[in-house]
Amino acid sequence: MTDQVELSPEDIIARSPSESFQDLLKRETVDVPEALLESTDSYLGSEDLSAERYTSREFFDLEVEKVWRKTWQVACRENRLRKAGDYFVYDIVNDSILLTRTESGELKGFHNSCLHRGRVLKKGAGNSDKLRCPYHGWSWDLDGEFMGAPCQWDFPHVKKENAKLPEVQVATWGGWVFINMDEDAPSLEEYMEVLPEHMNQWKHEQRFVALHVEKVIACNWKVAFEAFIESYHALATHPQLMPFQGIDNSQYDVWGDHVSRTISAYGVANPSHADQFTEQQSLDAMMELIGVEDRPQLAPGQTAREMYAAMNLPVANEQAGEDFSGRATMSELMDSTLYSLFPNFAPWAGHGTVITYRHRPNGDDVDSCIMEIFLLTRFPEGAESPEDAPTFRLGIDQPFSEAAGVMGAGFANVFNQDGANLPQVQKGLKASKKGAVTLGNYQEVRIRHFHQTLDKYLSAE
Template identity: 40%
Template sequence: MTNSKHLSPGEARAQGPTIKQTLMADAIPPPPALLAQSQQFLGDEDIPVSRYTSRAFFQREVDSLWRYSWQWACREEHIPDEGDNYVYNIGPYSVIIVRVDDDTIKAFVNSCTHRGTRLLASEGCGYSQGFTCPFHGWSWQLDGSIKNIPGRWDFPHVNGDSHGLAEVSCERWGGFVFINIDPKAKPLADYLGPMDEHFKQFPLQQRRIKTHVKKLLPANWKVAQEAFMEAYHNFETHDSPHGANAQYDIFSDYVSRFIHNIGHYSPEALADYPGEKWRAPPLTEQQQLEALAIEGRVLKDGETARQIAAQTLRETISAELGVDLEHCSDSVMLDSIEYHLFPNMFFFPGVMIPMVYRFRPNGDDVDSCIFDIMVMELMPENAEHPEPPEPIELGIDQSYTDAKELGWLAPVYDEDTSNLQMQTLGLKGASKGVSLGNYQESRIRRVHKTLDNFMKEHEQPSQEDNNG
């Protein structure tokens, strides 16, 4: 570890080569977005455990976060044709996203404007020529306008404008359909900030959903997502040396990122980790290549495991998928590059690690959440998106290896989520707050600070205040 005695809080970094130095030494250098760096010290006070365990805090999130934040609900290929719809649930809220015509996608609150009954019961894909309430038969066109009211004579006070379906803000980006229940929501572009420019170099609309796994996890949604926001856990949880010198960037209140190298690690960065496994003697480049399951290839003078691993992947994936990766950088081919978009979304622009994640409360349960993983596979340019696969749903006690489609990722996800139940139990009996590293866990602190500011902005006056 860098000697921190004479450094200000948050300035200390791991020893050894930086991520930028590693990327600049690659055979094919990275796009400009990956060379951007932005870090700030956000404080070192403890995070109160009540933020993860308190029913009152959970209810504040229901009232002042999920109703007002942008979230991706589905992909455009979930609703390719007129009448196709997708139901997305977040906490107590439910939204219908519908393809109105070739060029128009709208979103509506999944609730009858007569007496509130949900119009569509199940989350996921569906089709209809309109929407009909199963209670009294009120119906609406795809654009949300009133179609029919049985016993119309008894509702002279109802007109189309007053009782059309309640529209929800809806925008598209990177092939994803985003919703915001707040009708006065600021534009999605304001939320995305630098992500829009960065992802022009990693076009997500040119990817398809190869696999979608939806699993129930035994932890608050923040506990679960924070397990994926740092590489500090890699040494113990994954028995891996990668990530000890990961780079963490905070680009805005809403957007952060980490980059950690695959196919290269720095023994110096592990200087104050326990044991000698990864330090003495450090793995040779040849051993690192074999650890990446690339066997039978002997490195020539000047070659690195990282360069050969990247080139092998280029050749293999190009042949499998029919995509041109000739100029794709070593970093995009190999590295774990993870962007977080507040409050609960993760986007990985890499080729070997090409996922998106989403963490949501499981109904009104403080102590469990829904974790969506989509593996986003590259598509040839101008190819049409195939029909997306049905999500594989896993229960709270199931292993990710039950989702065979995840392949080598399945046991990694088992490791990533193996500590969540114990952490949930530990938080309930904790005698102090949660302590975060100044640098490696700064992204977690950014989320909590943004969450506080966001909820303060959107909290409504109490009924007593309204009556006062």
């Protein structure tokens, strides 16, 4: 552990001395949503965290019992369960949950295990008029009611009333299907705290998956998740972002136990690098990242932030089938506004195409995880949702650049840089003589908030 020093109030609340995100909002020419105007300025302590939280089998097993089997977590998009008979299997560590759309249109979730000899009933996703075990043919209807078995005469002790498939809680928000294996857990609405109030205006339910990349990474799931709830690492890891992304003065917020947020402004040079780039160079760097070859030129007095927002506006209008002119802030059209819901769901906010991350253990392996990147694109209200894009899967030794054809070379390179760090973090945690990690009071406050919530679950009876 590092030696702890006495902190003054000024040390505790230290922020980048440059213009804050809230200062940028004062330049907006339209009404700013109340959600963006909130700034929590939270200090949650300065204590180190033990490295064993990321490397210990005992700690991992406790997470399985106290977190994965007790929390609300995203299983899939509702688009995967559109019509009666659609099913989808969500696996988390050694648990497997079978989701179905019933004949009445209800969503149901069952433990994916035959009550006869335990075989999983379904794999992947598909459509079926019943849930039939391929091993011996025991069958249930889409509501989980027992339909019967071959040679039923040999099972006089198995009655319909005692052979119903065990259920899990299922709920939806923003087009996502959530499950919770704890029968006594609070409702999803209660669990989500301020998130719906903040996010509903950006209509995640009115979106389809334009891109889905899934990659196995050689690190504990928390190591990967934490890399995407702080922007501090971008200073060293993503130097190509410095011309157009305000990293030093990213805003970090936490609410309750389950919700936190980072907002990093686009279209402004990072404050530590501001003297190195003109407004035109900031814009050019953004265009390079997103693959725009014809570089627009700024008008006299126009900022890169104003130009980028103007470029994004017609795209957002077309996707949503409505006109955001005069009512969408520049922030909603471009900034990285990344929320998270404990334990592993991280949706972006905004009017255009937005990213959502999900990180979870890779089976029961302490040292590897599955990282998923979803791009969610709006479609007009009243229109039928387009089909979701197929999943592009990358193995543990495949870099994100192998998905460059579907996600773009610029973005693939950013994720490659993260992907290069994360296995080395896991290796370093195991090799650490210090045996602990030290967090920034502000820029890494979301990580501390996450671990404080994690401890509440791990210590619960």
